[in-house]
Amino acid sequence: MENLIDLHTHSYISDGSCSPTDVIKAAKKNKLKAISLTDHDSIAGLKEAKIAAEDSNIELINGIEISALYKDGRLLHILGLGIDIHNEYFLNSYNKMKKSREKSVLEILKHIENNHGLSIDINYLHKVKYDEYLSRYDIYRYILENNICTEPQKVWDIYLDPIPYGNDELITVDEAIKMIHEAGGKSYLAHFNKRIGLEGFSFEEIEDNIKYLVSLGLDGIERYYPSYTDDDRRLLDYLVWKYQLYSSGGTDYHGANRGNIEIGFGEGDLKIPYSLIDSLKR
CATH class of the missing domain: 3.20.20.140 (Metal-dependent hydrolases)
Known part of the structure; x- marks a missing residue:
């Protein structure tokens, strides 16, 4: 076999x-x-x-x-x-990136509300997150699970990809x-x-x-x-x-x-x- x-x-x-x-x-x-x-x-x-x-x-x-x-x-x-x-070196680079992405979530939510009229409570995202840190993936999951957009790729195309990454996020x-x-x-x-x-x-x-x-x-x-x-x-x-x-x-x-x-x-x-x-x- x-x-x-x-x-x-x-x-x-x-x-x-x-x-x-x-x-x-x-x-x-x-x-x-x-x-x-x-x-x-x-x-x-x-x-x-x-x-x-x-x-x-x-x-x-x-x-x-x-x-x-x-x-x-x-x-x-x-x-x-x-x-x-x-590994310590790996985790230092990894955690720096993850912390930067979590800091950007509030601004991303504001952008989505201003441009799409969609209000998402960041406190709710903290309650339901799977990762240690918040990220765009929590927003992605929220939009799918609440049937705001039912096509996974369109969630990125419409709501998330147009928002540029900030310093240290990449x-x-x-x-x-x-x-x-x-x-x-x-x-x-x-x-x-x-x-x-x-x-x-x-x-x-x-x-x-x-x-x-x-x-x-x-x-x-x-x-x-x-x-x-x-x-x-x-x-x-x-x-x-x-x-x-x-x-x-x-x-x-x-x-x-x-x-x-x-x-x-x-x-x-x-x-x-x-x-x-x-x-x-x-």
């Missing part, structure tokens, strides 16, 4: 619909050998996920997906896999890579073909950017992902070979918030081999 994994999943700690425990249960149902919980800019779900994974006999790789500031204001998502979530790409390394993990560029990635660049420009990211210490790239085309996969194979990159792979599972994506299998035909974890451990 083939051992399959999923190294890119989200719980309701960020923008998924499932608890960390239910993410693990979904992985067990689909007979996965291992997964990584990689919530956006948060490690708050990993303790619960670890308990559930041990109960389900599934290997859990500690993970995070960092929204990192790149050139010309572009955002890249950097996956950190195999991280020690107690970790730079080089710092994201460094904090992952300090925590004993490896860094991977996620979904290179998306807007939060290298979308819009030619193949030559993508290679130039990968070369630059490797010079910053990037270890690998997400080689398996549901939306990749044959051309994407050919380019990735070339980049992995030329720059000796580690490969990662995941479905970007969000539960019901991305209902066409099934954990471990994407839209039905994705298979991510356990050998990726073997290389991660080496």
Whole structure:
């Protein structure tokens, strides 16, 4: 029997619909050998996920997906896999970012009220938050759960993405890579073909950017992902070979918030081999 994994999943700690425990249960149902919980800019779900994974006999790789500031204001998502979530350097950078984001929530709520006529009580958000710190994800969840907007992506498009991030709310790409390394993990560029990635660049420009990211210490790239085309996969194979990159792979599972994506299998035909974890451990 083939051992399959999923190294890119989200719980309701960020923008998924499932608890960390239910993410693990979904992985067990689909007979996965291992997964990584990689919530956006948060490690708050990993303790619960670890308990559930041990109960389900599934290997859990500690993970995070960092929204990192790149050139010309572009955002890249950097996956950190195999991280020690107690590492002091990692936590210093992480907590600085989280505190800055929590400070901005009140201004974001004012912006939403002024521009959309939607009043959200910050005290209520504090009562129902899943993370230690408040963030845009709590606002996102409130809007969805109260049926103010029922399409997850439109919540970002209409209410949240138009509001720029403030100082210290975004970790730079080089710092994201460094904090992952300090925590004993490896860094991977996620979904290179998306807007939060290298979308819009030619193949030559993508290679130039990968070369630059490797010079910053990037270890690998997400080689398996549901939306990749044959051309994407050919380019990735070339980049992995030329720059000796580690490969990662995941479905970007969000539960019901991305209902066409099934954990471990994407839209039905994705298979991510356990050998990726073997290389991660080496």
